[in-house]
Amino acid sequence: MTDPILKLLNVESAYGPIKAIRGVSLQVEPGRIATVLGSNGAGKSTILKTISGIIDPRKGTVELKGRDITARDPAFIVQQGLSHVPEGREVFPLLSVRDNLLMGAYTRADRDGVARDMEQVFGYFPILRERAAQDAGLLSGGQQQMLAISRALMAKPDLILLDEPSLGLSPKLTKEIFEIVVRINRERGTTILLVEQNANMALNAADYGYVLENGRIVMEDTCARLREKEDIKEFYLGMKDEGVRGERRWKKKKTWR
Numbered sequence: 001m002t003d004p005i006l007k008l009l010n011v012e013s014a015y016g017p018i019k020a021i022r023g024v025s026l027q028v029e030p031g032r033i034a035t036v037l038g039s040n041g042a043g044k045s046t047i048l049k050t051i052s053g054i055i056d057p058r059k060g061t062v063e064l065k066g067r068d069i070t071a072r073d074p075a076f077i078v079q080q081g082l083s084h085v086p087e088g089r090e091v092f093p094l095l096s097v098r099d100n101l102l103m104g105a106y107t108r109a110d111r112d113g114v115a116r117d118m119e120q121v122f123g124y125f126p127i128l129r130e131r132a133a134q135d136a137g138l139l140s141g142g143q144q145q146m147l148a149i150s151r152a153l154m155a156k157p158d159l160i161l162l163d164e165p166s167l168g169l170s171p172k173l174t175k176e177i178f179e180i181v182v183r184i185n186r187e188r189g190t191t192i193l194l195v196e197q198n199a200n201m202a203l204n205a206a207d208y209g210y211v212l213e214n215g216r217i218v219m220e221d222t223c224a225r226l227r228e229k230e231d232i233k234e235f236y237l238g239m240k241d242e243g244v245r246g247e248r249r250w251k252k253k254k255t256w257r
Contacts, residue, residue: 003066005030005159005191006051011060013050020046022215024060028159028193028208033185035194035202035223037236038212044195045087047212048161051193052084053077065158079107083152087163087195089144091151093137097128100136100147104154114154121150124180142173149177153184159191160184166198174198178205199236203227 004027011024021043028034038044049055051062053074062070069077074084083104092100101121105114122129125146131139136147145165152160162181166174178201184190196202203209203223211219211232219226226232 002029004028004063005065006193007061007063008047008051009061009063011047011050011057011062013046013055013057020215021050021212024212024215024217026210026217026220028191030158030191031185031189032208033182033192033194033206035196035206035209036212037196037199037202037209037226037232040197042212043215044212045163046215048084048086048163048193048195051077052082052161054084075107078155078157081156081158082161083155083157083159084161085148085152085163085165087167089141089148091136091139091144091147093135095136096133097136097139097147098132100151101128101154104151105156107155113156117154117156121153124153124184125150141168142170142177145169145173145177146180149181149184153188153190157190159193162192162194162196164195164197166196166201174201181205199232203232203237 006028008024008026011021012019013021024047036044036047046055050057053069053072056071061068064077064080064082067080069080092103095103101118105117108114127143128146128150131143136144139147149165165177165181169177181192182205185192194202194206203226206223209221209223209226210217
């Protein structure tokens with residue numbers, strides 16, 4: 001059996017006295033896309049920030065490629081092969097598109113390789129080639145998301161953490177972004193951990209999924225199986241089975257079947 005590229009064991013993180021994630025354990029297999037589903041405020045982004053070193057966990061361990069990276073400096077974690085595409089894109093608005101991409105490759109010394117990878121990301125997102133000299137702050141939201149993903153790729157990562165790539169985008173752009181994410185995974189073999197509120201897109205793109213509720217993992221399975229579960233259909237896909245009064249049971253018990 002292949003060892004996971006990423007492994008979290010009983011991780012707990014907090015903002016002051018408020019616990020954001022509680023006892024989270026998950027793993028991601030190399031070359032796969034895994035997704036974490038959950039409502040706004042469930043703790044999805046906190047998981048990614050804890051992995052990438054932005055937040056130090058209070059308990060638990062984080063391993064990348066078998067190496068303990070718990071609470072290590074983000075720059076060190078990037079050098080170990082992890083890139084984080086944050087919620088809201090966070091491009092450098094006063095730098096050009098090209099310079100944003102070069103910032104993603106700041107840990108690399110192989111100039112020829114950097115040039116090849118820049119050509120590759122331009123192949124994924126041709127609009128970025130057209131706007132290469134333009135300030136990133138002048139791009140549309142969708143173009144900034146393309147740039148943020150491309151900047152992450154420029155680090156040549158083994159694993160990308162992708163936080164809410166559909167946020168603020170039209171359905172058409174969301175579909176385009178997800179198609180490219182799947183293509184990156186298949187063509188480059190890049191492993192992806194995806195946090196997303198658009199459950200339908202996430203479950204179609206990913207291989208394995210975790211459901212997060214109030215900071216805890218309450219369900220996990222292959223995405224094919226998750227799509228068939230009544231709770232997922234009702235609360236995340238908007239497909240209510242009239243013969244199953246799941247909502248009433250959910251409100252009453254506050255537990256998942």
